[in-house]
Amino acid sequence: MEVQMLIISGLVIVGLWLILYIFPINLWITAVFSGVYVKLLDLVFMRFRKVPPTLIVNSLILATKAGIQNITSQLLETHYLAGGNLTNVIKALIVADKANLQMTFKQATAIDLAGRNVLEAVQISVTPYMISVPSITGVSVDGIQLIAEARVTVRTNIQQLVGGAGEETIKARVGQGIISSMGEATTYKIVLEKPEDISKRVLADGLDAGTAYEILSIDIADINIGKNIGAKLQIDQAAADLEIANAKAEERRAMAVAEEQEMLAEIQKAKAAVIEAEAEIPAALSMSFRRGQLLTSARARQSN
Structure with missing residues (x-):
């Protein structure tokens, strides 16, 4: 129970x-x-x-x-x-x-x-987010290499979040803009004195178009001087010119040697022809004696 x-x-x-x-x-x-x-x-x-x-x-x-x-x-x-x-x-x-x-x-x-x-996207839209761009290397007109580090402050563009490009696109565009600005500077001193000019120019290019972010500011955190690319290129060009000159000189020397050899060959050929002609004289005289041509010719001269 x-x-x-x-x-x-x-x-x-x-x-x-x-x-x-x-x-x-x-x-x-x-x-x-x-x-x-x-x-x-x-x-x-x-x-x-x-x-x-x-x-x-x-x-x-x-x-x-x-x-x-x-x-x-x-x-x-x-x-x-x-x-x-x-x-x-x-x-x-x-x-x-x-x-x-x-x-x-x-x-x-x-x-x-x-x-x-989506939650993180909204939070970034409310509180801007900083993107660190890897070291960017550019060369000014005077040939000096410049290495810059940039910081990009962005916030989410809610309207373009679906289908918009991401953070890597922002980094690539900012890096390209900074390199272009460095390449147009007449001297590296201008870049060192006014790095904010690069920031303003790059920011004005509308690099955030088609991305999921809106760029608020671009700041150059640091700029260092690298190699003297212009001087190195000049040295390399001079070395290349020297190699070309040496090659042409060697070509001319080889041609001169070839012409000398050709002339010697012609001389040897001429000497051989003379020796061959001299060798034929005794045979011709002998033939003439046998035919009586030489005696007939002598009598004709005496009668004259």
Whole structure:
């Protein structure tokens, strides 16, 4: 008998737990007393849709207490099922509302689903963030190498956060602008004396276009002098010119040697021809004697 009572008691407890789990009455009562209207059946159906009712109700309560309007449980469920972070979205909306930033629930969810931290983005929009640009190396017109370090103060551009370029683009553009400004300086002394001129010029170029940030200021933290690139280039050019001159001189010497060899060959050829001609004289004389031509020629001369 006692065993049966224990079994029945256990079944009753399990049944009550299941009922309270399926019908989160406590959560519904909390929502009602917090000024949030949610149907009890909606909370039950959330279980079947694999949506945590506690997260939805707590998000609604947080938004309602902060004065955020036009947020329903259906919108919150949709964003949760899409893989969004409800807590970050609601907190971001609250921070934006307190800071008088224009942000709608649709914008916040789009930023969140785009993979960005929407809460951090809003916080950076309220409190500007400093980006450290790696060392930038440029060369002035007089050939002096300059190494600068820059700091860029930005804040989030909420309207361009979805699809806008990130921090690395800001660094690349600022570095390019500083290098260009250094390259147009007639002398490195101008850069050292007035680094703020570079900052103003780069800032005026609108480098934040198409990015998720708005550049507030660009500050040159430090400038160091590097190598004398101009002198090094001149030395390298002189060395290259010397190599070219040596190569041309060697070419002329080789041509002179070749011409000398060619002349010697011609002389040797001429000498060989003379020797060959001299060698043919005795044979010609012998032939003439044999033919009697030489005697006939001598008699003809005597008769004359």
